[in-house]
Amino acid sequence: MAESLYYRTAAELSRALESKELSSEEIVRSVIERTRAVDDKVSAFISFDEGDALERARASDRRRAEGKALGPLDGIPVGIKDVLAVEGQPLTCASRMLGKFVSPYDATAIARLKAAGAVPWGRLNMDEFAMGSSTENSSVKTTSNPWNTDCIPGGSSGGSAACVAAGEAPISLGSDTGGSIRQPAALCGVVGMKPTYGLVSRYGLVAFASSLDQIGPFAHTVEDAAILLQAVAGHDDRDSSSYRTDIPDYRKELSSRKGPWKLGIPKEYFGEGLDPEVARAIEAAIDFYRGEGCEIVDVSLPHTEHAVGVYYIIATAEASSNLARYDGVRYSHRSAEATDAIDLYFKSRAEGFGPEVKRRVILGTYVLSSGYYDAYYLKAQKVRTLIRRDFLQAYEKVDALLTPTTPSPAFRKGEKTDDPLQMYLSDIFTISANLAGIPGISIPCGFSESGLPIGLQILGQPFQEADLFAIARRFEQAHDYHTRHPSL
Amino acid sequence: MEYEAVIGLEVHVQIKTESKMFARVGAGYGREPNTLTDPVVLGLPGTLPVMNKRAIDQIIKAGLMLGCEIAPVCKWDRKNYFYPDSPKNYQISQYDQPICIGGQLEIELPGSSRNVMGEHKFIELTRIHLEEDVGKLNHFENDSLVDYNRAGTPLMEIVSEPDMHSGDEAYAYLTALRQIMVQGGISDCDMEKGQLRCDANISIRPKGADMLGVKVELKNLNSISGVRNGIDFEIKRQIKVVQSGGQVIQETRRWDADAGAATPMRTKEMAHDYRYFPDPDLMPVRVDQDWLQRIRETIPELPFERQRRYFDEFDLPYTVTSVLVPDLKLSDFFEEAVKECGEPKAVANWIANDLLRDLSAAGTPIDDSKLRPEHIAGLVKLVKDGVISNNIAKDVFIDMFKSGDRPEDIVEKKGLKQSSDTGELTGICNEVIAANPKSVEDYKAGKENAINFLKGQVMKATRGKANPQVVDQVLRTELDKL
Numbered sequence: 001m002a003e004s005l006y007y008r009t010a011a012e013l014s015r016a017l018e019s020k021e022l023s024s025e026e027i028v029r030s031v032i033e034r035t036r037a038v039d040d041k042v043s044a045f046i047s048f049d050e051g052d053a054l055e056r057a058r059a060s061d062r063r064r065a066e067g068k069a070l071g072p073l074d075g076i077p078v079g080i081k082d083v084l085a086v087e088g089q090p091l092t093c094a095s096r097m098l099g100k101f102v103s104p105y106d107a108t109a110i111a112r113l114k115a116a117g118a119v120p121w122g123r124l125n126m127d128e129f130a131m132g133s134s135t136e137n138s139s140v141k142t143t144s145n146p147w148n149t150d151c152i153p154g155g156s157s158g159g160s161a162a163c164v165a166a167g168e169a170p171i172s173l174g175s176d177t178g179g180s181i182r183q184p185a186a187l188c189g190v191v192g193m194k195p196t197y198g199l200v201s202r203y204g205l206v207a208f209a210s211s212l213d214q215i216g217p218f219a220h221t222v223e224d225a226a227i228l229l230q231a232v233a234g235h236d237d238r239d240s241s242s243y244r245t246d247i248p249d250y251r252k253e254l255s256s257r258k259g260p261w262k263l264g265i266p267k268e269y270f271g272e273g274l275d276p277e278v279a280r281a282i283e284a285a286i287d288f289y290r291g292e293g294c295e296i297v298d299v300s301l302p303h304t305e306h307a308v309g310v311y312y313i314i315a316t317a318e319a320s321s322n323l324a325r326y327d328g329v330r331y332s333h334r335s336a337e338a339t340d341a342i343d344l345y346f347k348s349r350a351e352g353f354g355p356e357v358k359r360r361v362i363l364g365t366y367v368l369s370s371g372y373y374d375a376y377y378l379k380a381q382k383v384r385t386l387i388r389r390d391f392l393q394a395y396e397k398v399d400a401l402l403t404p405t406t407p408s409p410a411f412r413k414g415e416k417t418d419d420p421l422q423m424y425l426s427d428i429f430t431i432s433a434n435l436a437g438i439p440g441i442s443i444p445c446g447f448s449e450s451g452l453p454i455g456l457q458i459l460g461q462p463f464q465e466a467d468l469f470a471i472a473r474r475f476e477q478a479h480d481y482h483t484r485h486p487s488l
Numbered sequence: 489m490e491y492e493a494v495i496g497l498e499v500h501v502q503i504k505t506e507s508k509m510f511a512r513v514g515a516g517y518g519r520e521p522n523t524l525t526d527p528v529v530l531g532l533p534g535t536l537p538v539m540n541k542r543a544i545d546q547i548i549k550a551g552l553m554l555g556c557e558i559a560p561v562c563k564w565d566r567k568n569y570f571y572p573d574s575p576k577n578y579q580i581s582q583y584d585q586p587i588c589i590g591g592q593l594e595i596e597l598p599g600s601s602r603n604v605m606g607e608h609k610f611i612e613l614t615r616i617h618l619e620e621d622v623g624k625l626n627h628f629e630n631d632s633l634v635d636y637n638r639a640g641t642p643l644m645e646i647v648s649e650p651d652m653h654s655g656d657e658a659y660a661y662l663t664a665l666r667q668i669m670v671q672g673g674i675s676d677c678d679m680e681k682g683q684l685r686c687d688a689n690i691s692i693r694p695k696g697a698d699m700l701g702v703k704v705e706l707k708n709l710n711s712i713s714g715v716r717n718g719i720d721f722e723i724k725r726q727i728k729v730v731q732s733g734g735q736v737i738q739e740t741r742r743w744d745a746d747a748g749a750a751t752p753m754r755t756k757e758m759a760h761d762y763r764y765f766p767d768p769d770l771m772p773v774r775v776d777q778d779w780l781q782r783i784r785e786t787i788p789e790l791p792f793e794r795q796r797r798y799f800d801e802f803d804l805p806y807t808v809t810s811v812l813v814p815d816l817k818l819s820d821f822f823e824e825a826v827k828e829c830g831e832p833k834a835v836a837n838w839i840a841n842d843l844l845r846d847l848s849a850a851g852t853p854i855d856d857s858k859l860r861p862e863h864i865a866g867l868v869k870l871v872k873d874g875v876i877s878n879n880i881a882k883d884v885f886i887d888m889f890k891s892g893d894r895p896e897d898i899v900e901k902k903g904l905k906q907s908s909d910t911g912e913l914t915g916i917c918n919e920v921i922a923a924n925p926k927s928v929e930d931y932k933a934g935k936e937n938a939i940n941f942l943k944g945q946v947m948k949a950t951r952g953k954a955n956p957q958v959v960d961q962v963l964r965t966e967l968d969k970l
Contacts, residue, residue: 085534098533105527107534206533211768239536240770318768321566324577325531329634341632345570368568368763377765 005030006167007485010224013170014072017064024064024075028057028119031077035122035168038488043143044153044163046082047090048122053077056119063117072227072251074117079163079172082123083130084215085204086110089120093206094138095128097326097333097352107204108239109173109215109232116231121169124159128354129323130180130208132156133426136417137356144413145188146486147452151410154184154426157218161188164218166488171228172218177208178311179405179430181216182442186405186455189444189481191219191472194430195229196462197437198243201236207322209315210241212434220482222443222473226250229465248466257470263289264299264398269429275408281446281454282404288475289402297398301390306383307432308424312360313367313380314435319357320364326352359420388436395461400471403429405442405455429457439465443472444481453481491730492695493723495658495688496614496650496703497715499665500643501675502621502683503546508640509620510537510580510770515642517681521626521635529640531575536769543642544587544773547618548783550644550674551588553790554613558780562587562617563772568763572634573623581645583764586617587773593648593668594792595660605806608792611661612649619643624682638682644675650689650700655716655723662686662712667791671816679711686715691736692726701726705740706750718743722750794819802832811840817854818844821861828865831872838864838885846889858892859885866895879952880904906955910962913946913954917962920945921970931967939963 005027008016016022032050039045060075069075080086083093085103087110092098110120127137135143135158143158145151146166153162157174161184164172174181176194185192193216200215207213217228230250236242265286270279290296326332328348335347353361367376394401406426416423433440438459445456456475460468476482508515511528528535551558565583591613599606623639625632646665652658666677666684677684686709691701706722709715721743726736741750789797795813798804804812812819818839825835843864847854867884870876876884876899887898899905920942921928930938939960946959 085532091533093533101533103534104532105535202534203536204534207769209768238538240538241536241768317765321568321578321763321765324568324570325533325575327570327572327577329572330530330575331532341572365763368765370761370763373763373765 004167006034006170007220008170009221010073010076010170010219010227011221013076017069017075024057024060024119025054027075028053028077028121031121031169034166035163038146038166039168041144041149041488042146042162042166042168043141044079044124044159044166044168046092046094046123046125046140046159049089052089053119053121060117060119070115070117071231073113073231075119076171077119077121077169078113078228079122079124079160079169079218080110080120081126081157081160081172081174083126083175083206084110084173085206086120090123091206092123092140093129094126094140095352095354095357096139098331099333101331103204105204108201108236110204112232113173118231122163124157124163124172124174126159127156128357129206129319130156130175130177130213131319131356131360133179133183133423134411134413134416135159136413137354139354142413145410145452146488147189148410148450150412151452152187152413154187154406154410156180156184157192158184160218161185161190161192164188164190164220165486167485170220171224173215173228173232174218175205175208175213175215176430176434177212177315178434179427181218182405182430182440182455182457183427185218185442186457187410187453189447189453189484189486191222191225191441191443191482193217193225193229193441193465193468194433194439195233195465196243196439197434198241199233199245199439199463199465200229201234201239201242203236203238207318209318210322211318212311212315214434222441222469222476223251223254225441226254226469243463245463250466250469253466254469254473257467259471259474260293260295261289261399261467261471262295262297262397263471264297264394264401266299266301266304266394266401266403268301268304269403273407273425273428274404277448278404278406278408278454282402282456285445285456285475286402288478292474299394299398299401301387301394301432303383303386303390304432307387307435308428310380310383310387311431311435312363312424313376314384316360316364317368317377318364320361320368323353323357323361328352356420384435387432391432391436391438391459399461399467401459403457403459405429405457409448409450409452409454433459438462439468441468441472443476445475445479446481447484490695491692491727492697493653493719493726494650494691494693494700495652495654495719497648497652497658497661498687498689499646499648499662500685501550501646501669501677503543503642503644504673504675505540505542505546505642507540509540509543509618509642511640513640515640516637517683519637521633521637524637525639529575529636537580537767539770539773540642543618544775545783546642546674547587547616547644548775548780549672549787550646550669551591551616552780552784552787553668553672554588554591554593554616554646556588556591556613556616558775559585559587559589560776561585561772561774564767564770565764566767567619569760571622572632573625573639575623575636575639579619579622580767580770581619582617585772586615587775588616590614591616593661593664594790595657595664596792597660598656603807605810611651611657614647614649616644616646619645650691655718655720658688658719659712659716662715664791666712667814671788671791685710688715688719688722690719690722690726692723692730702736702738704736704738706743707740707753708742708744710745714743714745717745717748718750721748725750788816802826802836804832804836808836808840811844812836815854821854824861825864825868828862829868829872831868834868834871835864838867842882842885843889846886857889859889860892863888863892863895870895870899874955875899875906876904877906877952877956880906904953906953910958913950913958913962914966916946916949916954917959917966920949921963921966928967928970932970939967
């Protein structure tokens, strides 16, 4: 028998829809049933709206019956991280602060998915306001890694990664501010990509750190990630930071871009603290590309050591301002205990935000304060420029960079919750791409002895997502890691 | 010791645009609370600001009219502070790279009387920047409600140097600024609608000193005369404090126009740390020469320049120019009429006396007036050509104002043409002479005044239509015959 319906890729499902082998309603039902069956264990979903999904599925089936199908995503369910606004659906960011908020509008990425006929599916768990690397900062629940439910799935888009790994959605959307797509993708054994800053509109993506946030896809295969990115990418006049650029047909480019590529190995990503099993898997991947005729070049990104520090200044500074609007006055959590306006701010924010969000808001407020701005924020921006320059200089010599996505496979729940610094270091290989604004993808490249997935990160040149997909796909075609699934 | 006040003004002017500064929803005043809002204005999670280019056009225009340097690149910053009228708890503003730099504003101080032009001087500007307005709090007995209709309206902040020294100068500054903003089509500057708001920084120092004293910021100056009164009050207060051996402390005070006094709001220690930083959601703005040129072409003549032209070109008296110049529409009306008839003084008098009186009596704005510049030009021509007398012209004017008919048609229809027909007038003159032997006697006795009485009788008999000069001639001829 062919693989279970819920583990088919979006491309396969799309072909089955085209050939009338399946209806969208059957697909969505399979995903609903799978979610009901396994989400008690996985906890990827904060909530889901079966009625809405089925209604959209049936509308898709009617379109197709009339010969008016909208493209490869028409009728395909797409899991949605609970940080993206969907009209009429809750938008909680896994925070008590937005516990009762329902969005009155669609994010641009969601509007584009709907225009492509896709079926937004569920509200996926995450670290509160996308701040974290394990989903343990969710105020709702902690998502489990489908490969070992005692382990975390990564974060902040842990729900988006876990739901794909567990077959609860064939593809999903997440957001990546310092690795929040790539890190959980690596830990859950799926493909996850962070596009170039400015490729996907941020309108409707609840801001954590505006200059770093990007929306991106999760999928089982590179092809699926390309299909999903295609649907949401492109300029949007509701986002001033969205870039005007021609978007190639990523799926077509997958087969037309054949390499061989010049691939850089940044030495700063292979030092102390890298788990030996991860190191071995990455070495094997490098050997594979070498065997494919790619030239492997040692490169240096000398400012890498400052990336985590710079990140936690810039990201927290922006977050302290972005999260100021949650004050109990309008739509956010309002303390019942408040006695006056100032008290309303203090109590609502004290009750509404979790400890990690508070930590970052306080840090960000501090680095922007009068007398500290130059020493922290301004200096961090200068180092950020140097980090970006490191990458652009490397790209004069190579097409892309190969690195581990994470220093280690998934860690156990609770292992790092008491040590924020250790938690922050789990993003050490992913943060630089956000600071530099460049695209990155994580693809499954092996398993640890204990059966946990390992991710290979490929970092590309600005707006060269098509190259990144093609390079990633080359590895995927020669390996079967992406076809393995956890037993749940 | 004699003291001198030093005053700088921070003036907020709402820019007139269709939509808001960073959102698509309409901007406006007087609508149902919270109807001029959308997800962006309300700062809902996930929303993003996008610049309104029209607002930038408008501030560039303001900057050019005020002689500012327009920065080739400016950027947006976030001013962070918590207040319920601010939907995001930060305001998008411009901190260290404003769009307009420097500049100056020409002002006119009060003259010795209303009919005498006062001293002119230039007040230096520091900068003008663009930001978004906040909402409005409405306080009730037990709670306060917020109306976000105003939130996100494009708002200019015009900052002057500490370059003024009295409430009168501040008054003149605001008057001149408002004229430019209104005439440039940049803002309606209605202070009652909050379209123009003013804060003043006031300090005093011994007269002749260079150092600046400790400044007090005065807020809630809600009218132009409130600005003058508030500032004068504050100057007196500071002088009193210093003269009684005290020290002025740096603080913000709130002017209460009804009480005619200001009360402390907050001291320096309570000042905000706004944690300004560049807004990552918005790109810097580059203004190139083409853009500047496009705006330059839309700039009207400055009011004081126009006044000087009226002196030079038309030889108008100050009193008339000070009626015409503050109103661009009235000035345009005037110039159009002059173009048609070439009689600036006569036209100016008709406008300044008759037209303004009738417009205000009818409560009609000049745009809606049926009487147009060509009407006044035609009327002036009729008088100049001797077709009607000045007195008749007054009646024709009233008719034109009501009906909008051409003056020629009114004169024709009502038979108001003045008579210069000596034959016809000779008969009437002789009748008048016959009926007034006493006056004839007086005239013959050398009393020149007597002829005026006879002239009046002839005018009365012709119901004002006789040409007074012709009547004079005929009367003398006929009297001499006796």
